[in-house]
Amino acid sequence: MRSIDGDATTQARIRDAAITLFGQRGFAASTVRDIATAAGISPGLVIHHFGSKAGLRTACDTHVLESARAAAGSSNDPEQLRDVLTEYLSKPDEYSRELAYIRQSVVDDSAAGDEFFDAYVRLTGQILAEGLRSGTMRQVQDPLATATWMVTNSLGLLVLGRHVARSLGNDEFGIETINRIAGPAVELYTHPLYTDESFLQATRDVVSAAEPEG
């Protein structure tokens, strides 16, 4: 009898074990046997419930994206972002499983990674627009490219977290590393690094030279 009571089912246990392992080792390096062992069942049952390893991945994608969507809130209010971030940063262990999964999705060629990245760009674009309206942020020349750049900065931190931690002398990418890197990040968004426009002008010259009819 298939129980209808939410997520305590064997199927959910398998899915959660898969999310953990996919996030830790990546999709290819996680074997069906390992997932089955972690979930306390036999390898055949994984296929029985999800059809194939790819089907299991799709189920994991759906679950994690839904979870992230719920955490980000349904409204478009950018002010929620800080609350979301605070919530995330205050309980990193609780969310680290899904963060690791998203990290792997984004670096692999995964449909979920594409969806997450694009959603993050849209959210950042909304934040930029709201910041401009409220006067806390300046007008930028290319909003889409700016939002994309800011997202690569954020996700780059997640993807390269191991290196960031090592570079700062920490053993692992945890709250300590995040706290230390947050200062320079926000500082660079507040006070410009360059003292004049010469680098900006030089960049624009190079770009417009490459695209004469831009």
Added chain:
Amino acid sequence: MRSIDGDATTQARIRDAAITLFGQRGFAASTVRDIATAAGISPGLVIHHFGSKAGLRTACDTHVLESARAAAGSSNDPEQLRDVLTEYLSKPDEYSRELAYIRQSVVDDSAAGDEFFDAYVRLTGQILAEGLRSGTMRQVQDPLATATWMVTNSLGLLVLGRHVARSLGNDEFGIETINRIAGPAVELYTHPLYTDESFLQATRDVVSAAEPEG
């Protein structure tokens, strides 16, 4: 007879084929058989020359790191950076093979990735120091963390290149995408995004609250 004439040897052909495949698909997804086929030899010869697949990877690491070190120049002159970048950006196809390899090294748990990241942080730190001395750059509060953050921004662009291209409507991560994203990147390093210090102050409050004795 082992030929001493540089790089036209079979060994070098195998190594170059491996660099290409490791960069395209990653280490685990590239099989010895595929590498052998790409190099036009038999699988056994790969092991004969490099001992094991891991040995082949080490040889690839060494070669790519040496190549990158040579391209970056032996001197510490940060002014060379722009020449290096211009050279790279003008012939992206020529260097894309090694860039892809570095990308994979950095996202995998690879010794070469660690070395590359750390070297990049050191170089960026030198650039910051030189910029401060020459007056083109402002003093930052935490130079090491700032350099680390800037490196994650640069490498994040490389690692997430596929997403950046898609987000901007390009089919692949090429010179077109780089040109478009360079504008916002330099713009944000020149003109601050935030109009006042409230975000910076809020961040510092959160961080110092987390580390009372910082």
Added chain:
DNA sequence: GACACGACTGAACGACCGTTTAGCATCTTA
């Protein structure tokens, strides 16, 4: 009580992996 059905296991299948091995051709050296 007979039956059907879904959850589940253990063993096996076929494919593919990195690596080993035996052997062949070629070149160096004496």
Added chain:
DNA sequence: TAAGATGCTAAACGGTCGTTCAGTCGTGTC
């Protein structure tokens, strides 16, 4: 020319992978 080292191949070995399959167990239905 004989001996030995080297570059190289084809085939095979042991292991692991995703997946299949036969069959058991427990439960709900008539």
